[in-house]
Amino acid sequence: MGLSTVVRERIQVRESKMGSELGTHSSIHQSLTNRYSDWIHEALDELPENFLITDPCLSGHPIVYASKGFLNMSGYSRDEIIGKNGRFFQGPDTDRGSVLQIREAIGEDKTLQISLLNYRKNGTPIWILFHLCPVFSEQDGRVVHFIGVQVPISKDSGSSHFRSITRSLSNNGFLYGVCRKEVYKDPSIDLDLTFVDSDNRGLQADEPGEAREHEKEKAISTINNILSKLAHYSKLMGGAVSGERCGFVSPLSTSLTIALGRIKQSFVLTDPHSPDMSIVYASDAFLTLTGYSRHEVLGRNCRFLQGPFTDVEDVQKIREGIQSGKPCTVRILNYRKDTTSFWNSLHISPVRNSFGKVSFFVGVQLDEASMNEDQGLSSQMRQLGAVGAVKVAVRSLSGAGHVGPSKSQLSS
Secondary structure, three states: HHHHHHHHHHHHHHHHHHHHHHHHHHHHHHHHHHHHHOOOOHHHHOOOOOOOEOOOOOOOOOEEEHHHHHHOOOOOOOOHHHOOOHHHHHHHOHHHHHHHHHHHHHHOEEEEEEEEEEOOEEHHHEEEEEEEEEEEEOOOOOOEEEEEEEEOOEEHHHHHOOOOOEEEOOOEEEEEOOHHHHHOOOOOOOOOOOOOOOOOOOOOOOOEEEOOOOHHHHHHHHHHHHHHHHHHHHHHOOOOOEEOOOOOOOOOOOOHHHHOOOOOOOOEEEEEOOOOEEEEEHHHHHHHHHHHOHHHHHOOOOOHHHHOOHHHHHHHHHHHHHHHHHHEEEEEEEEEOOOOEEEEEEEEEEEOOOOOOOEEEEEEEOEEEHHHHHHHHHHHHHHHHHHHHHHHHHHHHHHHOOOOOOOOHOOO
């Protein structure tokens, strides 16, 4: 391989990484505005409480909003926090068992209250009452965001008998929960959402304590205030969100969504049990390739990528491949949101759960214009690797009960 070829490949890799980073930054910025309107940041900034909002649909489950109260109390700036995962705030004395219980609550889309030790930017520890709440789309029942509220635990709440107290909330009451074994065993479930909240009156690391009732009530009240803002501004965009899941159960759990978010290739996951085989997951790379936002893609059939010069015979090959339940590869002309076309080397494969039943179909896209002749084979191998990674995630998490049933499966 000549020097010029090596240099050209390095430039392509660098440009690819830069494009991916820009796409990720754009996705984080649009996480709230696409669903709640452009005024949502100003509306949330009016709330004095300390909280963060994260997006489990984005790779790495990043923080997409940090309140002014949180920034003042933690010592971080907004630029230092946005895009980071919640594990950013853990420290040497953060109880690992408590973190695992938070991971379990996220993976199962549950609300949780827990006393937790975290750290300020200057390294000092602080005990906080952390209240986690999922935000559900009323249209399809998916978790679109998580809210993490932090209330400092007063010094007079200390008790030598407690290191951390955990309570799971269900409806209007408290339920006690324990960590499930699969959370310990499955390294693919990286669901940290641990937040810091601090001021000068909080407990120190050697003073574990249980939150008082007024602190618990404050956390719940703050959650309700945030949900009220989100619900109001989501309606302005023609949608609706809620702190409780509606009757519809999404085919994707949060734990599966996060696992899929680690796969860097362009792909979509479709539900063959839905009436129009709608898309239930779209990767960040797919959004970058096509120019669409996630909000514009989910719930639609993949035919929206077709255009005036898409060959109907190629479309028929895709239909036949799906009907046969076997993998197939088709070269098809697709169109981006800006109407520009691209030749898509599309690989489609059924994805079976741990019981051998087809749960989804995965379609991995490869823009032929981005393929260097010397890299064609490796690009195709990465394409097949993405299919394999999706299958592993679905099988492992369906076996652990983390893949939700489709609506048609529930009614059957």
